[in-house]
Amino acid sequence: MDSNALFRKFVAFTVSVHEMTNEMAKEVRSEAITLVQYKILQYIAVSQPVTLSEISDCMHMSMPNTSRELKKLSEKQLCEKVADNEDRRKQFIRLSAKGEAMMNDAFQRIEARFAERVGAISPDEMKEIERALDLLRAKVFY
């Protein structure tokens, strides 16, 4: 297998990942928030505490737009901003209790779909999948 064929496989793979995650996000997200806001909450949930700049970088949104969306999420009481005492320009952003509840609910529902999809897998298979995720994250999607 040459490098070009591997690359084609990589592209097709990313298309599949997008298809599946978008499907899950659609099923799972509350109607109180938009898809963009859901993705921001998901990122915060996975990486908290985060700064606004980090969200902006990771989501590839401009700072003004990130700030606006975060304001909306704060107004909906789904996340909180805590000033950094070391550097008062910065703020650490975390999910609020309500945000945690919403995301836990969403994650549980995705997890149910994930479990259903992965099926009754053996511990060996689980390890295999885990190793594959680790490998790709380390070498490709870092």
Place this chain on the structure above:
Amino acid sequence: MDSNALFRKFVAFTVSVHEMTNEMAKEVRSEAITLVQYKILQYIAVSQPVTLSEISDCMHMSMPNTSRELKKLSEKQLCEKVADNEDRRKQFIRLSAKGEAMMNDAFQRIEARFAERVGAISPDEMKEIERALDLLRAKVFY
């Protein structure tokens, strides 16, 4: 490792995939098209020929919106619709020569970034990555 930990890893993984692919799409896509249109072209490139319904399903867009975006892409002469002789309600959608050229250019640039990222890998590592992609596609992202 329990199933929940694997699930968390899965979520973090999908966030990474999104981050990387969005970054690449931003770098690579022509300003003549929107991000949504770029993703549609990418899907067509990987799966052609496709029907409008398939694009609609895979991209999780409604048929009217898919039809509209496809019309825009046709007007830009980036894709073509060919009626199916078996079932004249259907149409097969393909990239036009211009669309192929645009996507080949985009893919080449992504491939360069991919190669840079994967680095000078050994054939063994390449096989490992390939197997990981295959495994995850078969068991998780199908």
Place this chain on the structure above:
DNA sequence: CCCTTTACTTATCGATTGATAAGTAAAAAG
């Protein structure tokens, strides 16, 4: 042959989004 379903189109409308300009306040650099 009619009725229903499938595949797709056209049109409309409000909400979300992205881009940009301009500003604040704190930290770091000179």
Place this chain on the structure above:
DNA sequence: CTTTTTACTTATCAATCGATAAGTAAAGGG
């Protein structure tokens, strides 16, 4: 101690997008 840079905010505006209603034309089923 002034200047610059960093981190973030506020405001504005057009473009895009998602959702919905209504329609066409071909295929399939009874």
